Amino acid sequence: MKLSSAIALLAATILSSHESTAFTAPRAHQFIAPSRGCSSLLSTVVDETEAIIKQQVTEEQIQENYISETVANSQKSFKDDGFVFGLEGSGLERPKGKDANIVVEGDSLETTPKQVAIVSATFAAQALFAANAIHDLYTQTDGNVPVTALASLATIASSWVAADLGSGILHWSVDNYGNGRTPIMGNIIAAFQGHHSAPWTITYRGFCNNVWKLCIPFGIPTVAAINFLAGPEHSMEIMSQELHKWSHMTKKETPAIVNTLQDLGITIGRVPHAQHHMAPYDGNYCIVSGVCNKALDNSGFFRWMEHRIYEMNGVESNAWKLDPELRAKTLRGEYRL
Helix, strand or coil: CHHHHHHHHHHHHHHHHHCCCCCCCCCCCCCCCCCHHHHHHHHHHHHHHHHHHHHHHHHHHHHHHHHHHHHHHHCCCCCCCCCCCCCCCCCCCCCCCCCCCCCCCCCCCCCCHHHHHHHHHHHHHHHHHHHHHHHHHHHHCCCCHHHHHHHHHHHHHHHHHHHHHHHHHHHHHHHHCCCCCCCCCHHHHHHHHHHCCCHHHHHHCCHHHHHHHHHCCCCHHHHHHHCCCHHHHHHHHHHHHHHHHHCCCCCCCCCHHHHHHHHCCCCCCHHHHHCCCCCCCCCCCCCCCCCCHHHHHHHCHHHHHHHHHHHHHCCCCHHHHHCHHHHHHHHCCCCCC
């Protein structure tokens, strides 16, 4: 608008400066110099035009910066709510191929001495707890080895089922609630939620790098605070992350014993766990053996829990945010998947 006004003013001035002079055809090769007033106005118009162009460029830059900042602010960091693949503005993208994708700031695929020390100390302590528990059983049975062995095997079997149930409840809770700022569990929550953007990343981790985070909630203090027999169950909870890793690897990538354990249903298989990795990630949470998944999903246990949590504090699960129909069904009391 300003540029067109300036041009119009220039044209009007030129016309007015010659309107009092009779028109005569210029001689051949005659140069007609512009008047001083016209030159001054022309210079003014050029300066003003340059200023307008600069102003327009500056405004465009400001607008581009604003858009960039808005997009950046709409994305979630690993410490924010909604940091789960599939949620709009989660900040997560599924990379092409099977390249590793680190989603938690400061995380690494490299195994560190600290991780080795934490894992080694945890399993050593839990082994001592388990040995002490077996010794107590041996004493209580007056040295009856068969009874002690049967009791120990029964404890291990029940711990295996309890660990599968516990892994499902843990997996459901960290997939759906909390964020990277949650005390104690923050890094675990961010890792589980970000895992959906590149599930194969876990296969690049060494054993200690993969399980050390679970040594914090299921480590030495927790086992000691409960009782000696908690050792096997908590050890299996920690091992669940390694069993989870195996379910993301091909048969060629895992040892034969792992494939056998999966085929027998002793550890979580590839196909059963793959069913969890379909949005809205609302079932098949158990990752030790998966034996509890069918009962939990068919009973609607997790939907019932989500409904109760929503009634208590108004917080919606991430699964609800990914699937409004799931939310509506749950609020109607239709819990079964």
